[in-house]
Amino acid sequence: MDRDSLELRSTVQADGTLRLHLEPVSLPEPGPGQLLVRVEAAPINPSDLGLMFGPADMATLARDGDALTARIPDAAMPALRSRIGQSLPIGNEGAGTVVAAGPDQQQMVGRRVAMLGGAMFARLRLIGAGDCLVLPEGAGAEEGAALFVNPLTALGFVETMRAEGHKAIVHAPAASNLGQMLVRICQTDGVGLVNIVRSPEQVALLRGLGAAHVVDSSAAGFRAELTEAIAATGATLSFDAIGGGETTSIVLNAMEAVAARDAASYGLYGSGVAKQGYIYGALDTGPTILRRGFGFSWSVGGWLLFRALQRLDPATVARMRERVVEERTTTFASHYTARIPLEGVLDPETVAAFVRKSTGAKYLITP
Numbered sequence: 102m103d104r105d106s107l108e109l110r111s112t113v114q115a116d117g118t119l120r121l122h123l124e125p126v127s128l129p130e131p132g133p134g135q136l137l138v139r140v141e142a143a144p145i146n147p148s149d150l151g152l153m154f155g156p157a158d159m160a161t162l163a164r165d166g167d168a169l170t171a172r173i174p175d176a177a178m179p180a181l182r183s184r185i186g187q188s189l190p191i192g193n194e195g196a197g198t199v200v201a202a203g204p205d206q207q208q209m210v211g212r213r214v215a216m217l218g219g220a221m222f223a224r225l226r227l228i229g230a231g232d233c234l235v236l237p238e239g240a241g242a243e244e245g246a247a248l249f250v251n252p253l254t255a256l257g258f259v260e261t262m263r264a265e266g267h268k269a270i271v272h273a274p275a276a277s278n279l280g281q282m283l284v285r286i287c288q289t290d291g292v293g294l295v296n297i298v299r300s301p302e303q304v305a306l307l308r309g310l311g312a313a314h315v316v317d318s319s320a321a322g323f324r325a326e327l328t329e330a331i332a333a334t335g336a337t338l339s340f341d342a343i344g345g346g347e348t349t350s351i352v353l354n355a356m357e358a359v360a361a362r363d364a365a366s367y368g369l370y371g372s373g374v375a376k377q378g379y380i381y382g383a384l385d386t387g388p389t390i391l392r393r394g395f396g397f398s399w400s401v402g403g404w405l406l407f408r409a410l411q412r413l414d415p416a417t418v419a420r421m422r423e424r425v426v427e428e429r430t431t432t433f434a435s436h437y438t439a440r441i442p443l444e445g446v447l448d449p450e451t452v453a454a455f456v457r458k459s460t461g462a463k464y465l466i467t468p
Contacts, residue, residue: 104128104137104201106225107468109446110188111153113173113181119157121447122168124188128227131203136230138214141242143195143221144435145455145464146250147342147382153191155181156386159456162449169447192221192466196236196245206230215245215426222443224468234426243437244429246465250406251279252425252433254381255286257409258340260417262292265377269293269336271327271352273343274384275315276303278435278463284312285432293334297327297348318348328355332362339378340404345385349378349401350392357395371396379404437465 110124131137157171173181196215202208214233220226236245262270272283275296287294288311295314296307307315314330316323330336331352339352353376360372376395381404391401410418425433441464445451455464 104130104225106223107443108190108220108224109153109192109222109443110190111155112186112188113155113184115185117173117175117178119155119171119173120165120168121153121170123443123447126223128225131201131206131227133203133205134230135203136199136206136209136214136228136233137201138197138216138226138228138233139200140195140221140223140226140468141197141213142246143192143466143468144247144250144437145441145466146193146247147384148250149191149193149222150456151383152189154456155184159453162452164447164449167447169449169452190220190223192223193217193219194247194249195221195226195466196242196248197226198242200225202230209235212236213240213242213245215248217249222446222466222468224443234422236426236429240429243465244434247278247435247463248425248429248433251282251435253410253421254406255279255282256421256424257404257406257413258283259286259290259292260413260421261379261404261409262338264413265338267336267338267377269295269334269338271295271297271331271336271339271356273297273318273339273341273348273352274299274303275312276306277342279342281307281310282433284310288312289432293336295327295330295334295336297352324351324355327351328358331355332359337374337376341378341380342382343385344380344383345387345389347390347392349380350390350395353378353395353399353401354392357399360396368396371398373398375399377402381405435463438462440465440467442466443468 106126107123108126112120156177157173161172194217198213199209202210213236216233218232276298296312304315304317316326341349356376360374376399378401
């Protein structure tokens with residue numbers, strides 16, 4: 102069969118030019134444990150944009166023949182030294198139909214699968230069967246396109262909470278596709294959740310989903326409302342997709358203020374309540390600022406889905422994957438703003454739309 106594919110690639114050149122282009126690729130015959138999948142749908146996640154454009158100045162984005170180019174600031178080039186000259190495929194997850202398989206996977210031919218493993222912005226993907234979720238008969242590609250990154254991240258937050266001995270979560274910003282999934286999970290599982298959003302409209306959105314604790318960071322009484330929500334839930338764990346700025350610092354200080362209410366006496370080093378802040382995104386790439394009014398029983402770290410899955414018990418991960426498939430049209434359903442053909446990703450106006458990362462906006466590539 103035809104195994105010639107086309108992949109969206111990103112290349113950083115030595116002169117500081119980033120080039121986004123389509124590259125023809127001829128894939129080998131599937132070997133044992135492998136599937137050849139015709140990609141039918143692949144969402145554009147914020148994590149994909151990091152590889153797609155990196156620190157490039159998007160104001161310089163321009164069409165250059167059959168590619169898009171943008172300039173990378175000189176100050177950012179040293180961090181990209183290992184990328185120079187490499188044509189890197191893009192796309193963390195997707196879904197499609199198995200068109201060929203290794204000798205031990207022939208029963209999979211014709212089945213539709215969800216996939217995780219990179220290089221999904223392509224017409225074909227050669228992938229290990231273990232990196233796929235088999236979708237039920239009749240399930241469409243769009244149902245399976247985004248069943249890994251956001252669903253497993255939201256479930257991963259809850260499993261991390263349980264593994265580390267916390268009982269409730271603070272999440273910011275919480276009105277995203279992922280945030281809405283987390284609201285549904287916590288309602289079903291009886292987990293306390295404090296949602297930080299950035300506008301009255303987002304407050305209404307999450308309250309419409311049944312969220313009990315939603316605080317608006319743009320409101321005058323934000324910090325007081327956050328403190329009371331943390332008191333109501335007992336949250337000592339936070340997940341911050343913003344990264345830069347003071348979000349994690351504000352949350353930790355609110356947690357400490359709640360802990361101090363129950364302190365029997367003054368503590369020179371603050372409360373003994375352990376507080377953990379995780380940064381899992383970089384919507385703001387500026388410095389993370391900590392204004393340390395939260396004692397000494399605290400920790401701030403990075404949280405990455407793929408590494409978190411490695412730390413969790415394999416049986417827990419298997420249970421998470423099963424739940425995602427079972428609840429793919431309810432808890433973990435994604436809704437798309439627009440569908441883009443593979444070639445359409447090289448249109449500057451289309452790029453300008455999806456790099457905004459507007460709340461509630463999600464774009465789907467349909468190779």
